[in-house]
Every structure is written in structure tokens, then in C-alpha cells.
Amino acid sequence: MMQQLNATLRRVPEWAVWLVGSLPLILLTADVLTGNLGVDPIRDIEHRLGRTALYFLIGSLMVTPVRRLLRLNAMHLRRAIGLLSFSYAVLHLGAWVLFDMGLLWGQMLRDVVKRPYLIFGMGAFVILLILALTSNRFSIRRLGANWRKLHRLVYLAAILASLHWLWALKLLSSWPVICTGAILLLLLYRAYVAWGQPLKEALQFR
């Protein structure tokens, strides 16, 4: 069955990921245009875009564990998933700048260097920007082995993005905590693969 699934998965083109990935934006736009967003559309637009960016970031972190644990290979779709996360992060930041802050550049600049939740968010955004800029074939070839090292920054981006969310809350609520937990789990898996396995083997051979 896995073989069949993998065969199907291999035939899924990148543009199909983009198509599915644009659905949250289409639904959001429809909700804005039909006045379906309720009393404070600005907050809804901003928060939905931010959450979608985080979901795709989590999705991109799932590709490797899913391949190793379930033997399902979606590696050829990972770049599109990552770029979708970046695209929603751009829209999220844009909504903050334009709708929420109303282009108050002075206050935005003062806040961005002072408020932890904005420092976290901007940090995550800058990392995603760098990763997006170096996601093309040319950069991958040019950077060689360094490309993998550079793109490990996505782990940091994921942590910063969840801190950005948690730090803006008045009281901890369950959904952002669950998302943060998912990210920690996905990072722990990598730590285990990188250090846990070798450590276990080293101990066994003693």
C-alpha cells in the first residue's frame, strides 16, 4: 500500500501544492469580501494569515519524519510547502503593517526592537526570507554543503514563530500550546536522530 501511495505522491506536481496552499487565502479573501469576518476583521485577517504560515512551517518540518517513520516520500514537495509558509508570513506581516499598525512607521520601529513578541516574529520572518531567497536550484548548487547547514535555521524559525504567538497572549490557551508542542516534538525527533541514535550505539559498544 505504501508503495502505491508513494507512486501516487511522486506524481503530485509542485503546482498542486501551491493550488491547495492558496485555499486558505482564497477562503480568507471570500470572508473579507462577504463581510463574514465579524466585528474585528483586522485581527481575523492578521491572525489567520499568521496561523496559516505556522501550519505550513510545521508541514515542512513533517516531511522528513514522515519519510523516515511512515516511509512516505514528499521530499520533492517540501520547497513548495516552505515557500507557502514564507508567503503567508509576508501577508501576515503586511496585514500588521497596513491594517493593524496603519503605517505608523515610528511606533513599529520602536516596538520591533523592544517587544519580545515582535523580536521573535521578525526573527522568524528574516530567517524565512533568507531560506526563501536561497531555495532556488542555483543557490542549492552554489552553496553546496553549506546549503543544508543554512537551511537548518528553519528549526530556529519554528521556535521563534511559536514564541511570537505565545508571547502575544494574555492567558495561555490550548491551541497555540498544542502547535508549540508539535514543533518541539518534530525538533526532538531530529535531535534524537542526530545524537540519540549514535549515543545509544556508542554505549552499546562499550
Added chain:
Amino acid sequence: AWALQGKPSPLSTDQKPNSFEEITNYNNFYEFGYGKEDPARYADALTTDPWSVEISGLVERPGNYGVEDLAPESALEERIYRLRCVEAWSMVIPWLGVPLSSVLNRAGVQPGAKFVAFQSVLRPSEMPAQRGSGIDWPYREALRLDEAMHPLTILATALYDKPMPNQNGAPIRLVVPWKYGFKSAKSIVRITVTDRQPETSWQTLQPREYGFYANVNPQVDHPRWSQATERRIGAGLLAGRVETQMFNGYGDQVAQLYAGMDLKKNY
């Protein structure tokens, strides 16, 4: 129910009030959940009749008072107030109510009284978030006696011309327009006059972030976000932000209450 009416007041703002829709579908009432749509979604379950408010402590006539007793329809005043949330959004709300001072005078404040504490209803069976952790229920708030006696401070029982909707704190709630919204306790069941500064919910939860006074102050930021500006709910996608006013624009009336106080320390 027929339309309620209140005497117009010179203390009202002439700014355009938010719609009934907006006021009743977007607010914080943590007993019903942490989301701003939760109060509208769940508050139907709250029983507000019968209801009585126990007034106790340093008063001449302690006891249980009915809502109609404390705020008779004939005494209602219309107070169109700005409301500034500590989360940096704001609304303009036409409350109907009575000055808190009239209620305290009925109970008779004893000499030596310094503070007035308010307790919201504790009813986990009707308020879903009271069945969880987060805040140590019931919700508690308090004012200094001079703040409580100030003419701007009211107990509201109606919104526009309708009895107070459950999600906005039915049947009777506090409104203190120069302080952040969380000071204005909802669905009040107990008022206690005391000589010691009472513990209040948000201050107990996060003393570094929420003070006892919680006066609207654009110069004193919340430790995690700026209070310099606010977003007026309902103003439209491209309306931007407006500057937050000291004491939410009520400085002429209330600044003297805090003469000589360091408002950075007493936030």
C-alpha cells in the same frame, strides 16, 4: 421588552457609539472563554433573574439588594463612554446606569472606609471557562473609595435601550471609563467596602503586567506591548490607529485623584 431610556448626561462623549452588534459580539468576559466571540456564543446560559447584590463591610445598611432597587428604571442615566481595552483596542458605548456613589450612599459608607471591592458571579455550571484553570474564580476587582464615588463611575444595567445583554455583564456591571476595561467588573453579586486594598484578579495573576490602578496611560506601556495608540473597533480596514489619551480622555475630571502619585509605579 420595551425600550429603556436614560437621562442624557453632560459626562457623555459626542463621539459616535459603536453599533449594538459590535458591542455585543466582541468583548472579553473570560468566564465564558478566552476568545472575544465566546461571550456572545455562551452567555445565553447565564440566569440573571433572580439576582441580588450583597453589599457588606464598612456600611451602615449591609444586606442583599435587588437590581431594580439599586438602579431603578426611573433613575437611569445615559452615559456614552469611550472604552479602552488593555489589549489596545477601543469602542464607544452608550450605557444606561446609575452613579455608583448613589448606591454606596444608600448603603451608607462608614468613616474609615478606603476601598470598594467587587465580585462577579461564580457559576461554573453556566460559565464554561470557570470550570477550567487560568483565573482564580470568582473574578474580583476593586477601586479606591474616591474613585468609586467619582461621578464618572457607574453601575450599568442597560446598553442602548435594551436591558444589559448577558455577554456584557448582565444584569449589573461596573463601568469606570478612565481605566482599562478589565477594571469594570461584570455580573456583580457582591460589593464590599473595606479599609484595606483588596486583591484583584489580573493583578494577582500577573502583578508585573496589571496594576491595581490600571488607569489608561499612553506613557506607561504594558510590559509586552505599547499603549501609545489604539485601534477603534468598527473603523474599517484602512482606518489605522488613534493616539491613546491620558486617562482615556477623562483627565479633566479625574487627574486630580492622582495628584502627586508616580503613575509609572502605580500602573
